Amino acid sequence: MAAPADLCRHALNHFRQRRGGIIVNVASRSSHRGDDAEHLAYGAAKGGLLALTKGIARGCSRDGVLACAWHRAGWRPTSLRAWTPQKGRSAAAGGSDPAAGGG
Structure with a gap:
């Protein structure tokens, strides 16, 4: 949360001088409904980011x-998150990933 808060603070200072601007933060469904026990910190951070964004908007x-x-609902395949529940660990270990254009 420190990096997004710092970036928003700098953007707000700049936008106030220019009399306007737009901040777009990237949230996830975890912002709204939380996450499972293995991803509590992620859900908490995204919830905090959503609260920060709403506070800035208001x-x-x-x-x-x-x-x-x-945000968009659902999992998104990225190079940072190659493993998916449907594919198991083969994609993370370098196996083919149809969503990324392989296999």
């Missing part, structure tokens, strides 16, 4: 600053 609109949180 408190800074008078300065011409808009803020929103973008």
